[in-house]
Amino acid sequence: MEPVLTALDLVVDFGTVRAVAGFDLSVAAGASVALVGRNGAGKSTTMRVLAGVLPATAGTVVVAGCDAAHDPAGVRAAVGYCPDVGGLIPRATPWEHLQLAAKLRGMRGWEDRARDLLERFDLAAASDRITAGFSHGMGRRLSVVLATFHSPRLLLLDEPFDGVDPLGVDATLEVVREVRETGTAVLVSTHLLHLAVEVCEEAVVLRGGRVVGAAPAAELTGEAGRARYRALIT
């Protein structure tokens, strides 16, 4: 079966700084992969490129058959992306974010799905509140709602658990499980190894902008798993 995501020899330069240095990854439909690594390993930059937000300096990204270099809109249509920080228009409400996403994605009859997601992420009461006043956790939860709202082919979650309370974490884990069942490929970037293990079956370790190791996520648990992880990231 053709993978939903294929990244080949991805390179991203910011001036003289090489943020991503030859990243390769392939994720099949329904699979879930954790991107783990230290701060500055290139996880968020990679996620931005895969989301079609940042153009790669070199390399290839193909999502659901669309090449990011030639059909970025096609990539964005297939992707649901929760960025690492913020990601919300400060003076718009959650409902207005959903309205915009629905309009630009050409979705019809989206309201019930939107209400359901807001309910599950405990945001229903705040759906008409300006997001500038949201707590960090509320903002994270809304970003996950926006990423999963259109049942994407590829779900990219960058630090989705950062500052989120246990109920929010549970809601995210549940949504990830659901979308995987419908064939969505999931890529989660996180510092929280135990949650990465819980949500993903594979883990890819990044260091210095390149993949330095990959293993079944379960193998990174326990004392031996953590020691292996530490050895990879240092």
Added chain:
Amino acid sequence: MTTGAGVQLRALFHLRWQMVRSDGVRASLILIALGIGWLMLIVAQGAGALDPVRAATAVELAPEAFLGFGILALIAPLTAGGGNEIVPPDQLVAFPIRPRTQFLGGLVLAPLNLVWVLQILALIAVTVLLTAGGSAALGALTTATYVTALTALGQAVAWGVVGLRESHRGRQVVASGGALLLLGLVVVVKAGLGGALLDHAPTGPVVAGVVAGAGGDWLRWGLTTGVLLTSTVALLHLGERACGWALRRPGDVGALRSSRSVRRRPARRSELRTLIALDRASVWRAPALRRGALVLAVLPGLAAGGAQVPWESLVVLPGLVAAGAGLLFGVNAFCLDASGAVFVASLPHDPRLVARAKALVLTETVLIAAVIAAVAGSLRSPGRPTTAVLVAIAVSALTCTAVVVARGMASSVRRPHKAELKGPRDAVAPPGALALASVHLAVPAGLVGLLLGGTAQSRIWWLPVAVAAPILLWCWLSLVRSFRTWADPVARSRIVSTVSAG
């Protein structure tokens, strides 16, 4: 343990200067400062060479000139929600910044305002004329003390208002006070008492003090300057206290407003309309932008109406108002999305739609402000205008808006800044960048206004249209260039990264 305000102020200015990464911007800022100094010299020398009739008129109007500066010094910090900030407060939460530092920072940054500079130039000219034949230095000292005192007073009042507005009752008091003041002004203007009021301007003794300094009347000069100096010290102290009080107020109405619920509106029919609706909301829900837009729409028109500006002079007004309106958010339009720019960029759409929506919202904001000012200003203009003048005013509003939108969008794609615009004092760019931007907008818009003002004298109604046509074409081409830059994925990702920086 905290350091003194002077040390903190120096550290903050040093940090702000270091944060200017572009050598070009640094050079421009230095050039502007030198240019203003040079202008002051030119004005000082030129005023002395003024013909006797004009010089006499200027001397006669000196109290009004001093009063005009005083009014500006009071209004400017009010419109800025307490004054400009060297570094946004959310970036300084981890540092023990004193209220005194914050207050003095606003005071030092007060000159970063084109209207303030223009008023200072006017005061320099008036001071030179008032002290002709005597000691200009003593008169200049009195004027400088007056300028410092009034600037400190403006900042102190503004911080007081900021503090009051932290509670619901305080907001009501401020709103009622503002309405009463406005009503009073309208009554004075309608009753034709403006002239009489100006004749009794409280700045008369200040002018007398300036003249006394030149004429060797040491007692009068010393008394006036001494009172001004004492007032300055007292106002600095008062302002610092007001600033500290405002920042300590627990009411936090601002925070409540930033997390309030708003009425849900039905989905728009097209992608562009949806984006426009969001951008409009981003403008009107930002306290600083809302206040700025209202002030720009009301004050210039009121001032022009009060002064009974001739029809021909009204042609210049839209340019000045448009430049001010452009500074609200036009020079950094993509900051409206702030960190949400990443969310928007991750949605499938033609990127040019986003730029088009921002340009359209900017156009309507600038045009409405310019039209309101022109209409309000014209209500009390004497006589009947010629067709050429009416056409020139309309064309001026349109063309100056186009110039501001074109330059604003060009600046938005070239020099984006992160700006969350959450608080009442938040600006779309750092103080220095805003000072540069004000020159970039005000100079061409002002020149276009003057050019069209010249055509209005001709009585040929189509001449303003003919003159404006190539300018509008240039604006269109500039806008197309900006849209093309935004459509480029590399340039767009740079802008998105900047405005959404965490």
